[in-house]
Amino acid sequence: MPEPLALIPAWARCAVAPLGGALGQCAPHELAAPVVQGLLRRAGLPAQAVDAVVAGNAMGAGGNPARLVALAAGLPERVATYSVDTQCCAGLDAVALGVGLIASGQAELVVAGGVEAWSRAPIRQHRPRHPGDAPVPFDRPAFAPEPWRDPDMLWSAAQHALVQGVTRAAQDAYALQSHARALQHQAQLADEIVPVAGVAHDLYPRALDPSRMARLPAVVKRRELGLPLTEGEPDTSLSALTISAKADGAAFVLLASPAACQRWGLRPRAAWVGHASLGGDPATPLVMAAQAALALLRRQGVLADALHTIELHDAFAVQGLQFAQALGLDPQRLNRRGGGLARGHPIGASAAVALVRALADLWRDGVAGDLGLCAVAGAGGLGSAALLRRL
Secondary structure (H helix, E strand, C coil): CCCCCEEEEEEEECCCEECCCCCCCCCHHHHHHHHHHHHHHHHCCCHHHCCEEEEECCCCCCCCHHHHHHHHCCCCCCCEEEEECCHHHHHHHHHHHHHHHHHCCCCCEEEEEEEEEHHHCCCCEECCCCCCCCCEECCCCCCCCCHHHCCCHHHHHHHHHHHHCCCHHHHHHHHHHHHHHHHHCHHHHHHHECCECCECCCCCCCCCCHHHHHHCCEEECHHHHCCCCCCCCCCCCEEHHHECCEEEEEEEEEEECHHHHHHHCCCCCEEEEEEEEEECCCCCHHHHHHHHHHHHHHHHCCCHHHCCEEEECCCEHHHHHHHHHHHCCCHHHECCCCCHHHHCECHHHHHHHHHHHHHHHHHHHCCCCCEEEEEEEECCCEEEEEEEEEC
């Protein structure tokens, strides 16, 4: 395997809280700055050593959130800042771009990750085209130029479940496992969390049972997809708990060159081995996590069975099941301490949270040389995946 593109001495995240919840009054920089400060404390690195900050953010409606994060965290004014919006992929793509800064010699120490204060997202409107017209409010921008290629992502997931025959029972079981794992490992997850606004653990995971989940109403029913359920056909509908909830959160990693590790006495714990970013059919974005992961593994000559740790930000249970099938894996191998279904979905930070989870599990449970995979799919038909090695 080739030399790593960057070394990773430390990682940190805040807790993930549901929309309008305990982190609901925090602006993006108010969520992210304590995480960046905690990250540097864990690494034993002074703020003046940082060369750049790269931050994913999807709901901030422009500006340069990374600049606000850097200044709020007390980093030097000279620090370069880059904000990335590839929607759900942004947190991982930001880290990949940070690796690129190091690999190209533009920086030696980079803080990279993602932040989303969905609760504080601006109210968005389209400007009128003609005098006298009223502005048109919208919840999300377009992700494809043609409306028929830009379905609502919930509808797209439900359509995929229907076409592929992924039953509600299978989706419910996957979601139950995610919540149960998150609750079971809450004390271990606390090790990677920097408290923000007094919140020190993820707030969404809950104790569930199959009978309760079976009674939950379907969010998207077959008849809404144009195919009413007939006798003898499997129920492939989606319930609320098989969808990752809207949330607030932030997560960052410290990237370093070998020379910077030596200069500042940093102990690298993992290495960034490679990354793949792909585009595909905007109408079925959930499959792109698997496609990016497969492309990356082929490029690196790594078999999925050889992976020690696999973290997928699963926005939908059906996505987790599709990902496992595409990689030829037992779904039990994904997200060993709970995934996005149990945490929630702070869009621009979700993939960075999954990356922190992968790094934490590699370090806690692995041995030197073990490999970890982090993957995510994004609106518009985007996929992003990273390969990590424990040192």
